[in-house]
Amino acid sequence: MKIEIRGEEIILDKERAIFLPNEKLLAISDLHLGKAAHFRKAGLAVPNSISQSDLSRLSVLLHQYQPTTLLINGDMFHSDYNTEIDEFAKWRQEFNDIEFILVKGNHDRQKKEIYENLAIEIYEPNYETNNFCFIHDVAHCKSELYAISGHIHPGISIYNKAKQRLKFPCFYFGEDYSILPAFSAFTGLQLVKPKMPDQVFAITPSKVIKL
Template sequence: MYRIIKRGKTIILDKDRALYIPAYHMMVISDIHLGKSGHFRKEGLQIPKQVSDTDMLRLDKLLEVYNPKTLLVTGDMFHHDHNLDLETFREWRKKYASLEIILVKGNHERLPVLFYEELAIKLFSDYYELGEFCFVHNRKDAPDKGKFIFSGHIHPGILLKGKARQRIKLPCFVFDDTAALLPAFSLFTGFFLIEATKEQEVFAITAQRVLPMGTRRAEI
């Protein structure tokens, strides 16, 4: 994990593609795309159910480590319409009945409102504000209120180059003075390779740790 400070609040970046804000006892993830493997199976592509199960096990581990009061998802929590993967999530929700779940609607959210109500998921159509922070799926949709913005949608990744033409693509967090871009939580997603500007701090995510790659030192 890696700690930075934004707007006076500590933010913990975790290698499992999540961040935690201790002051608010809140875990934030983006683009988990639950039901994506089930959607592809309905379309005749044999994507194993273990794909989504692995994501849920990773989420279980994060909840055990940080014990948040709130899980906030900045969009695309669910991939498409109803399928059997979502019934698995329904059972998972029972284990964490006391966990507050807030979802800012993403472009893949197509389930009926009743589904979210039954699972006690608080749904926000545009954005959600808490203190000095604003959470939105796509950064361009955030209101101009001077708050620090957390968003997803892009699935950011970075290409690292080594000697002997070694190359590796890694998911990453991207921060600047006004906003943070979160990696896709789901392992069943591709990357959009970014070209960081000098104003940005990039944190690559490896299997072992979060690795700062930015041009400026993070606040610790």
């Protein structure tokens, strides 16, 4: 799905990412690496395949769009250092030619040295392009640019032809800011209630659809 915001084209991908062709920038939010390991440490039977699946999806996107920059718009790592960060470090080596940027979110609490060792450049509280301000929580945005945020894991509730209520992650675009879906599949949804002239794009298993 291609849309235009503030005169710039944005591609919405069904893998819960956006691509800015003018900037050659791929952006995702709420990756939450380490969340599954964090729950396993607490005694919950969560499979370690979750983070592997998320990184596999991200690999496909990086190969598909060939960005010069990957921007993670907050909550890259879910908790304290654990084995899933080691797995990410090995995965990262395949993409040494891509600049990795992290806009810090409320879960990003790793030591500075860890980000440096992973070749991740940190921005706090935001990162700006020509037209957009990337920030994890839009409530903290002080820029005059159009804000692209994350944090709340937006979702939308719709009914199918059989009058069954279905919930999907979504992209939300308001007049002054947007909210990206959580990239990780291991997250809940907070339903948004759009009003005119807001635009909402549901992410179904097969495609992105405008509602």
